[in-house]
Amino acid sequence: MKSKRTTNQNVQQKAAVFSGVALLVMTIAASFAYGYVHSSLVIDGDAATTFENIQASQPLFRLEVLGWLIIVITDLIVSWGFYVFLKPYHQSYALLAGGLRFLYAAILAIAVSHLVITNNLVQNSSDRVAQQAMDSIIAFEAIWSFGLIIFGLHLITVGLIAIGTKKIPKVISLLVVIAGFSYSLLHFMYNFIPQIENFTGLLELILMAPMVIGELGFGIWLFVKGRKVKMD
Template identity: 35%
Template sequence: MALLSGLSLIAMALAAGFAYGHVYGGLIDSGSPEGTYRNLQSSALLFRYGIGAWGAIVLLDLLVAGSLHGFLREVHPRLSSLTALIRVVYAFVLLAAVAHLVEALALMETAAPPAEVLRALQRFETVWSQGLILFGFHLLGLGYLTLRARFVPSFFGGLLLVAGTCYTGIHLGRTVFPSHAESISMMETVASVPMALSEIGFAFWLLYRGVGRRFSQPVASLS
């Protein structure tokens, strides 16, 4: 379960870097509907690949929810189940958000006005941001479980609790106080370091744990 969780989390980080960092960040200009429209027209295939990467992220989220539940179930069965369920719900919220990316592509292909295409993209951002509130609660549950688990370094539990608080607080703030979006974005920039360290660091530790356990198993006798 640790090996599966670690590999899935690392694959998810790579897919997110491509889908959001490279494709979405490179093509979408929220201040320029016309510029965004031109970018989508000239890079429609790349945008489709980005949508495919988002779909892979949804599937990986479901896989991580199950594998982390299996890894931490013995610590607290009910909380582990609840933590996994929250991530499953988040994955379906993310899927609903990705549907707006498909909508934006369809609008662009039917020559809809650029402003209408940009509104569909903004709906993606809004729904995803609301889903990340849930994701923060998932990390809070995961942080508490790792703190209680004697087989996980408590350092990761603390980082996950900080990251969960940041995710939930930042995206709840965006939902409740939309007029303070610029200040909230600055807070997110500062908080992005512990948020990234918690997930990526925990992923590599899970990979190390899983590989170590795999190679430490005794070899069965052939006699």
């Protein structure tokens, strides 16, 4: 009969695998939904062209919405997985990290609902509807951006827990903290200091590498090494 310690270790290892896989799936979904579809169909400040693009590519736009729904689901999995995996190292901070990720997923779900509204609006054709569709897209981007401030705080918490362990490499832990700080800083600037948007955009280009490498690197480590971790 398995001891409680062994059972907890097995659960922790499974949480690492689920989280790692969810992060990898999320990365692929985000690259497609935002990096490919959203970026190619949505033209900033041009409601008419954006509306025409989406109308001409409705199946592709629906796939974008599906991609975001997959991201919301995988975020919820990561919220649970990070809490379970990090709980043995610092239960209170692990709960905070999981809670912040859950809150971010809820905010993202609200944001995605505006893309669903956009999808319904493109069934009609008029200048007024085109502007309404653009307003829904802008609402999606604004709500998501605000959520990314919380997402950054989540990553900072995760990284600080990881730094305090002997199991997780310090380089990965530090990259997660840097990624979290970058997300929170950039999207705080986008939301509350819009006057320097051009500077914020340039700063985002500079910080893009650590933002991507931080969480993705942790996800790969969780899948490859985290499933073999043994509790002290």
